[in-house]
Amino acid sequence: MKFRCPYCKHIIGEEPVAICPKCQKGIKIPEHFKDSVDKIKKENEKSNAKHIPKGTFLFSSGIFSLHSPALPIAIITLLALAVVYSKFSKSSYKYSPIKFNDPKAILEKAANDSLEMAKKELWVLRMAIEMFKRDCGRYPTSGEGITALINNPGELTWKGPYVTFTRPDPWKNNYQYSFTNNKMLVFSCGPDQTPDTTDDILAQEPTDKDRADYDIPLPLLSTNGTSFTP
Known part of the structure; x- marks a missing residue:
């Protein structure tokens, strides 16, 4: 009707x-x-x-009610995601670079991080020293040291400061500088905090690209095979 x-x-x-x-x-x-x-x-x-099978409980009238055809698909999808997540989690933990229950691995990573930081800071100091020489025509003396990069030692062509400040190396010691017999060194005493030992970390020579980027003259070879910068 x-x-x-x-x-x-x-x-x-x-x-x-x-x-x-x-x-x-x-x-x-x-x-x-x-x-x-x-x-x-x-x-x-x-x-x-x-028409509702015996023992069926209707929690909702939407797509996810217990008598809905979409429910088995949703359950299978969730189970598949759970399996993938479980495998991924185990794999990630297995191949993690550090196992948090391994004190030796933690100490090794800390040592490597300190070494890399020292190398980067030494590169900055070395480039600043090369720029000092570019402007002043000489390297700082051993007495002037790294301070000459921040405070003008009395050079008319000084265009610093070449670094804004200096700080200790990762082992809480000052970076070392010397210029003796026309040989310049800038280095860290390393983890043992003692100079002239095997773990000293030396600043690397600037690459040709570094020199080009900072307008630093390339070193020339003398007749005896040693290099010098004009």
Whole structure:
């Protein structure tokens, strides 16, 4: 049985409504129809309940209710993701560069980090010293040391400061500098904190690219095979 609006004759459907959805006019529902509608609703609910398998619990009427066909797919997808995550986590832990329960590995990494930091800071100092020589025509004396990179030792062509400040090496000692017999050295005493030992870390010679980037003259070879900078 279908209901029709008494004004615009619009077919409403199997259940009566108080307002016509088309003409928006109010519709008075007779009392005997109300009883019939309630009876039809109860019969429909009873009929639908017969189609639900015994032991099924409906947590929602959406896509993830227990009787929904999409639920098995969702469960399989979640299980697959869990397996992939588990394998990935184990793999990541296995090949991690540091095992946090290995004190030796932690100490080795800390030592390597300190070594790399010292090399980088020595490179900065060496380049600053080369720029000092480019402008002043000489290296700082052993007495002037690295301080000549920050404070003008009295050179008219000094264009520093070439570094804004100096700090100790990773082992809390000052970087060392010497210029003796036309040989310049800038180095760290290393982990043993003692100069002239096997673990001293020397500043590397600037590469041709470094010299080009900072407009530093290339060293020339003398007749005896040693190098000097004009």
